[in-house]
């Protein structure tokens with residue numbers, strides 16, 4: 001993030017590998033991270049993984065497969081390591097719902113830790129009526145604190161720093177907060193998604209990384225120049241909000 005002066009993550013939710021790779025190559029210079037949903041790609045194969053890894057090296061970004069694991073430890077370990085996608089082989093980061101309890105972290109870390117991978121827990125969601133609130137969110141943070149070797153942060157709508165801690169505690173968490181539901185032009189979609197601006201997310205809510213999908217490639221996945229321009233726009237908005245937060249804290 002420091003090296004590229006970018007706290008922008010682009011979520012590339014398209015179904016054709018040609019569009020997927022073209023978008024990533026276009027936004028690559030502006031992002032710290034690329035977020036994928038490989039299970040929506042219709043012509044997925046292992047060569048796509050190789051090309052994604054090549055782009056990650058070319059443009060210096062981290063790969064995050066947004067798999068949202070949510071099953072028992074044994075099953076998630078198999079889903080993470082095996083099947084068609086073999087996510088653990090190529091994705092630097094993945095994520096999980098805390099709903100099954102700490103065993104989901106043990107299951108995933110049995111595969112990911114030896115490979116140097118990291119996990120994000122979904123302690124909140126961006127959608128209208130989300131159930132990940134209150135004590136659910138607090139327990140998610142507690143689970144993360146108990147597994148600092150593998151859990152590196154959260155998918156959440158605000159910083160989780162200090163949540164559930166005693167008032168006078170001196171411990172600092174230093175987890176990352178990556179935040180989806182970010183848009184500069186729309187307030188939401190027709191399926192419950194809710195958007196806030198980079199300023200609201202980074203400056204007012206203390207998050208670290210903005211995750212933007214359709215705000216960047218939404219008009220037409222073929223319009224590479226437009227996609228590049230939007231990526232630059234979101235990168236600048238995200239970084240400016242971060243700089244403002246840092247100087248406000250100094």
Ligand code: UP6
Nearest residue numbers: 011013124125126180181193212213214
């Ligand atoms: N995502 C959310 N909200 C969450 C968690 N994850 O939107 O709470 C993911 C979606 C999608 C991306 O699965 O890939 O972030 C948001 O895309 P969008 O910017 O096009 O709405």
